[in-house]
Amino acid sequence: MNYTEFRNKLKAFPNFSIREIDKHFPSFDSRRLVDWQEKGYIQKLRNRHYYFSDQEVDEPFLYYRANELYHPSYVSLESALSRYGFIPEGVFQINPCTTLKTNAFNTPIGKFYLSSS
Secondary structure (H helix, E strand, O other), rough: OHHHHHHHHHHOOOOEEEEHHHHHHHOOOHHHHHHHHOOOOEEEEEOOEEOOOOOOOOOOHHHEEEEEEEEOOOHHHHHHHHHHOOOOOOOOOOEEEEOOOOEEEOOOEEEEEEOOO
């Protein structure tokens, strides 16, 4: 399989994990991911989570990514209220909440702090 075929199949996903790759390509060789990272086609966010390098990293992408990094989670109330202009304070970090333990992830696109609800 080549990168173009891979990209065309997964272009609907703003980011993808090994799980999505296995669904679409059951016999996928994971060494291709390392090759494509070295060539700059994809970026690794966290273990088993990737995104295409040409993907625009905008605010909606960050919200979506925050919820996918640690599943199950949801965007916190303060982040949502700030996003829609209901509170005057600026929130400069997307804070997903989860029922699991508190965790933080440093990724190439930013830091995600997940707090327990």
